[in-house]
Amino acid sequence: MINHRGPEFAEIIDRMTANFKTILGTQGRAYFLTASGTGSMEAAIVNTLSAGDRVLSISIGSFGNRFGDIAEAYGAEVTRIEFEWGTAADPEKVRETLVSMPDCAAVIVTHNESSTGVMNPIADISKVVHAESDALILVDAVSSAAGVPLPMDDWGLDVVGTASQKSWVAPPGIAMVAMSDRAWKAHETSTIPKYYFDIDQYEKFLQIGQPPFTPALSVIYALDHSLQAIVAEGIEEVLTRHAARAQQTRDGAKRIGLELFPDASIASDTVTAIRVPEGIDGKSLVSRARDEYNVELGGGQEKLAGQIIRIGHMGWVQPEHIDESIDAVEKSLADLRA
Amino acid sequence: MINHRGPEFAEIIDRMTANFKTILGTQGRAYFLTASGTGSMEAAIVNTLSAGDRVLSISIGSFGNRFGDIAEAYGAEVTRIEFEWGTAADPEKVRETLVSMPDCAAVIVTHNESSTGVMNPIADISKVVHAESDALILVDAVSSAAGVPLPMDDWGLDVVGTASQKSWVAPPGIAMVAMSDRAWKAHETSTIPKYYFDIDQYEKFLQIGQPPFTPALSVIYALDHSLQAIVAEGIEEVLTRHAARAQQTRDGAKRIGLELFPDASIASDTVTAIRVPEGIDGKSLVSRARDEYNVELGGGQEKLAGQIIRIGHMGWVQPEHIDESIDAVEKSLADLRA
Numbered sequence: 001m002i003n004h005r006g007p008e009f010a011e012i013i014d015r016m017t018a019n020f021k022t023i024l025g026t027q028g029r030a031y032f033l034t035a036s037g038t039g040s041m042e043a044a045i046v047n048t049l050s051a052g053d054r055v056l057s058i059s060i061g062s063f064g065n066r067f068g069d070i071a072e073a074y075g076a077e078v079t080r081i082e083f084e085w086g087t088a089a090d091p092e093k094v095r096e097t098l099v100s101m102p103d104c105a106a107v108i109v110t111h112n113e114s115s116t117g118v119m120n121p122i123a124d125i126s127k128v129v130h131a132e133s134d135a136l137i138l139v140d141a142v143s144s145a146a147g148v149p150l151p152m153d154d155w156g157l158d159v160v161g162t163a164s165q166k167s168w169v170a171p172p173g174i175a176m177v178a179m180s181d182r183a184w185k186a187h188e189t190s191t192i193p194k195y196y197f198d199i200d201q202y203e204k205f206l207q208i209g210q211p212p213f214t215p216a217l218s219v220i221y222a223l224d225h226s227l228q229a230i231v232a233e234g235i236e237e238v239l240t241r242h243a244a245r246a247q248q249t250r251d252g253a254k255r256i257g258l259e260l261f262p263d264a265s266i267a268s269d270t271v272t273a274i275r276v277p278e279g280i281d282g283k284s285l286v287s288r289a290r291d292e293y294n295v296e297l298g299g300g301q302e303k304l305a306g307q308i309i310r311i312g313h314m315g316w317v318q319p320e321h322i323d324e325s326i327d328a329v330e331k332s333l334a335d336l337r338a
Numbered sequence: 339m340i341n342h343r344g345p346e347f348a349e350i351i352d353r354m355t356a357n358f359k360t361i362l363g364t365q366g367r368a369y370f371l372t373a374s375g376t377g378s379m380e381a382a383i384v385n386t387l388s389a390g391d392r393v394l395s396i397s398i399g400s401f402g403n404r405f406g407d408i409a410e411a412y413g414a415e416v417t418r419i420e421f422e423w424g425t426a427a428d429p430e431k432v433r434e435t436l437v438s439m440p441d442c443a444a445v446i447v448t449h450n451e452s453s454t455g456v457m458n459p460i461a462d463i464s465k466v467v468h469a470e471s472d473a474l475i476l477v478d479a480v481s482s483a484a485g486v487p488l489p490m491d492d493w494g495l496d497v498v499g500t501a502s503q504k505s506w507v508a509p510p511g512i513a514m515v516a517m518s519d520r521a522w523k524a525h526e527t528s529t530i531p532k533y534y535f536d537i538d539q540y541e542k543f544l545q546i547g548q549p550p551f552t553p554a555l556s557v558i559y560a561l562d563h564s565l566q567a568i569v570a571e572g573i574e575e576v577l578t579r580h581a582a583r584a585q586q587t588r589d590g591a592k593r594i595g596l597e598l599f600p601d602a603s604i605a606s607d608t609v610t611a612i613r614v615p616e617g618i619d620g621k622s623l624v625s626r627a628r629d630e631y632n633v634e635l636g637g638g639q640e641k642l643a644g645q646i647i648r649i650g651h652m653g654w655v656q657p658e659h660i661d662e663s664i665d666a667v668e669k670s671l672a673d674l675r676a
Contacts, residue, residue, distance in 0.1 A: 037552060195380055214374045216554050
């Protein structure tokens, strides 16, 4: 552990900030908070909005619902559009709702919905938002950024929140937030009460190369290393690698006779959701794979409990890891059917 | 990394919760949040208070001021008693103020003020609070718990907040919060907006052995280990060890001709603040010790910048580490005077 108020930390945080911005393709501001990914979603809300602000929440699963819940917890007037789990948000439906909300302050949306393995068409949604309103667009990119394309400035996104343990290949513990100039301006008039997630403090201390509060240093070290590795490999190469692993996973599921949960055209490149075959209990499948084959699958959440399994393929996942996972699913299914 | 929604994590979190409560001497509730120590202070405020509540903030330094700032940020009506930096809070002064605040909802106070190396008489303050009011007592124990005596239930404390990187001997990243039944009851009527730090979610998920949000797992592992080690060594032995290291540090400072910043009777057992001798710049002293002798001293904060140095002696600090630090101070002073 180093002194987080000393010169070594200043060097690290400057380098991390620059690399994170390069990877996201943004000229905006960026901050590292000691928190889970949900902390980045909360930071997006509390730093740009005020109680009573109208917010349009687009949800295609449990993380989308959570984003809306956070906005509501802080007193926003939330209008929710919920699409069926397993489908993606339809930008035209977003347009229809948005035109009836002339005072909409922000549209909040999940990029990659981990709970259903679906990716939302963020670029198209952002176009609609900017065409029809002055609303900010706040994106939960916890499980997408650094795994799938998300050129923040090109796509006109105002806040992007993500987390160290996902495609950033570091342990969990650091939430990352990037903000556009519009978001920073909104922050100046935001009246939601805040302290720990108040971006003002992070900005003020960043000027002197320090964090406002003692950060999760061990995670900072790992993340600094990962950010450098991603920039060194090249973000395009990293994204191509993620797409290849995702395709391998989808092909593998098909090979062992399973169906994807979402349509392949909207399937996530960071997590694949697979339908559990009829007559099989998804929870038993997850347990079997863990106990007999030492492979940790994700199960279905909430209304999908027992109905799907999920295989993550973010970060430094290698082709043989995917093979192992598919293999474990095949064997576990055979065991359960025996 | 394990699945934080799997059976291994459930075992870890149950064990950690039990050990943490044993060490603090409480039958109350306890939670682990992924955050800096400041997150534990914020959790104490947002979970027990409502906007407009009257709060008495007792401060003897920069961390005390921060606690008051957090309460104010969330809309509490904060009355502040500030004692001179380098002194401890006087329970009789607290009584005088408290009797004029019949509707006081909470008294907030720092146990160990790291910025000045002073420990507050929390047991005496708590007695006054309970004798004169129905106010809750919320304690910032970030740099005291597990290093100095803090029997939570015996002393009648309602919320105790602390952090993994201090006397708990783990890396930074996990904030820890313990709550009495009174605090839990206050939580039920608290209307401050909250989500990430809402203790309801932590309680609900604890029932099924899960965290509500992905925790800083690497820190969780280390902290689990430390908590077991503290219980195995025995909390009394751990506290005795801390007291011995503190005494060694104070003796060492005296031996090389330096004065403690606070009076020895109120000097902290986890961090020692030493007055920088006249004619010496404290910042140069800190730099010199770092650059020439590889010893990381703390400097003075805010109004004490340049005037004091601070030596931490929390956790597994060994006698030879203290000797090294004192030695580095002595040599650096000689260098600066040469």
